[in-house]
Amino acid sequence: MAKSCQSCGMPMKRDPDGGGTMADGTKSIEYCSLCFKNGEFLQVGLTATEMQDFCIEKMTECKVPKFIAWLFTRGIPKLKRWSK
Ligand SMILES: [Zn+2]
Numbered sequence: 001m002a003k004s005c006q007s008c009g010m011p012m013k014r015d016p017d018g019g020g021t022m023a024d025g026t027k028s029i030e031y032c033s034l035c036f037k038n039g040e041f042l043q044v045g046l047t048a049t050e051m052q053d054f055c056i057e058k059m060t061e062c063k064v065p066k067f068i069a070w071l072f073t074r075g076i077p078k079l080k081r082w083s084k
Pocket of ligand 1: 005006007008009010031032033034035036
C-alpha cells in the first residue's frame with residue numbers, strides 16, 4: 001500500500017475510509033477515499049496546482065496554519081496522478 005495518497009498526498013492511515021474504491025468495490029492501494037471512488041477520480045479536470053490549492057483550503061478549514069498546509073501539499077505535483 002502506498003504510504004500516502006498518490007493524488008493529494010494525504011497519509012493513507014488518516015483516511016477515515018482506509019482508501020478509495022476500485023470499480024469492483026475493492027480498496028485502492030494508491031488513492032484515498034477523497035480522491036478516488038468506484039474506479040474514478042473525483043475532482044475531475046483539476047490540475048496539480050489546483051489540487052494543491054484545494055487541499056490547502058480544506059486544511060485551513062480544519063484550522064491548519066496556511067504555511068503548514070503548504071508544506072504538506074507542495075509535493076502534490078510530483079505524485080503519480082499528476083506525473084505524465
Ligand atoms: Zn487523496
